[in-house]
Amino acid sequence: MNETLKTDSYYLGLDIGGTKCAIVLGDAKGRLVDKIRFETKVDRGHKAILEEFKVHIKTLMTRYGPKGLLKIGVSCGGPLDSKKGIIKSPPNLPGWNEVGIVDQFEDEFGVPVALQNDANAGALAEWKMGAGQGVENMIFLTFGTGMGAGLILNGQIYSGANDLAGEIGHVRMADSGPIGFGKAGSFEGFCSGGGIAQLAKIRVHEKLEQAINVGFCSSVTDLDRLDAKAIFEAAYAGDPLAMEIIETTAQYLGKGLALLVDIINPERIVIGSIYARNEALLRPLVLKVLKREAIAAAFDACEIVPAKLGDKIGDYAALGVAMQ
Numbered sequence: 001m002n003e004t005l006k007t008d009s010y011y012l013g014l015d016i017g018g019t020k021c022a023i024v025l026g027d028a029k030g031r032l033v034d035k036i037r038f039e040t041k042v043d044r045g046h047k048a049i050l051e052e053f054k055v056h057i058k059t060l061m062t063r064y065g066p067k068g069l070l071k072i073g074v075s076c077g078g079p080l081d082s083k084k085g086i087i088k089s090p091p092n093l094p095g096w097n098e099v100g101i102v103d104q105f106e107d108e109f110g111v112p113v114a115l116q117n118d119a120n121a122g123a124l125a126e127w128k129m130g131a132g133q134g135v136e137n138m139i140f141l142t143f144g145t146g147m148g149a150g151l152i153l154n155g156q157i158y159s160g161a162n163d164l165a166g167e168i169g170h171v172r173m174a175d176s177g178p179i180g181f182g183k184a185g186s187f188e189g190f191c192s193g194g195g196i197a198q199l200a201k202i203r204v205h206e207k208l209e210q211a212i213n214v215g216f217c218s219s220v221t222d223l224d225r226l227d228a229k230a231i232f233e234a235a236y237a238g239d240p241l242a243m244e245i246i247e248t249t250a251q252y253l254g255k256g257l258a259l260l261v262d263i264i265n266p267e268r269i270v271i272g273s274i275y276a277r278n279e280a281l282l283r284p285l286v287l288k289v290l291k292r293e294a295i296a297a298a299f300d301a302c303e304i305v306p307a308k309l310g311d312k313i314g315d316y317a318a319l320g321v322a323m324q
Contacts, residue, residue, distance in 0.1 A: 011073065015317065126270045146180065170186055204241065
C-alpha cells in the first residue's frame with residue numbers, strides 16, 4: 001500500500017475489533033491505498049481507543065490532504081444502531097455502552113460518517129468482491145474474536161428491525177460451556193477465538209489436575225497464554241487433546257450451520273478468519289455434522305466456502321461502509 005493517490009479525493013474506513021483496529025484509506029474506485037493498524041487493548045476503555053483513531057486519521061489527512069476526505073465508514077461488531085450511529089455494548093468490546101461514534105466523528109472531522117455491523121459490512125464485501133459473488137442468498141460468518149453473521153437475502157443486505165439480524169453467536173447450543181456474547185454454551189462460546197481459548201483452558205486444567213501431561217501447556221501458570229492459534233498449531237502437530245478441542249468446536253460449528261441452512265436455505269455460506277485459515281482441518285469435521293443435521297435438499301443446495309478476501313476483509317468492509 002501507500003501508493004501515490006491518483007485522485008484528490010478519498011475515503012477512510014475504520015475497522016474496530018476486539019483485538020486489533022485499523023484505519024484504511026481508499027480511492028473512489030475502492031482501491032486500498034494506505035493503512036494504519038494498532039492493538040485495541042480494550043482494558044483502556046473506548047475513549048482512549050477512539051482518541052487513538054483520531055490521531056491516526058489526522059496523520060492520514062495530513063499525508064493525503066485534509067480537503068480530499070469525502071466520508072468515513074465504521075465497521076464494528078454488534079449490537080449497534082446503524083441509523084443513529086451508536087455502538088451498544090458488543091461482547092468483544094466491554095464498556096462500549098451507547099457510544100455515539102457517528103456524531104462524535106462528524107463533529108471532529110466535518111464529513112459524513114456511517115456505521116455498520118462488521119458482519120453486515122463483511123457480508124457486503126465478500127458478496128461484491130469475494131467468495132459470495134454470483135449468488136442471491138448468502139450468509140457470511142465472521143468466526144474471529146467473536147461470531148456474528150451478515151445476511152444477503154434475495155440480493156439485499158438484511159439487517160432486521162433494529163440491526164440485530166444475524167446475531168447467531170447469541171444462540172445457545174448447550175446448557176453449559178464457554179461463554180460468548182454473555183451466554184455460557186452459546187454458538188460464539190464454542191465457535192470463536194475467545195471461545196476456543198476458554199474451552200482449551202477448561203480442558204487443559206482438567207488434565208493438569210489429574211496429573212496428565214499436556215504437550216502444549218506444561219503447567220497451570222501457562223493457561224493464560226493459551227489462544228486459538230496455539231490450539232490449532234498443536235492440533236496440526238498431532239496433539240490429541242488439541243485435536244479433541246478442535247473437534248468440539250467443529251461439532252458445534254456444524255450444528256450451527258445446520259440451523260442456518262434449515263432456516264435460511266442459502267446458496268452459499270462464507271466463513272472468515274479462523275475457519276478460512278484452518279479450512280483443511282475443520283471442513284471435513286464440520287461437513288460430517290452438517291450433513292447429518294441439516295435437511296438433505298437444503299444441504300445439497302448450499303456451498304460452504306472460506307472467505308476469499310482473507311486478512312483484508314476488514315479493510316474492504318470498512319471502506320465499503322464509507323463508500324455506500
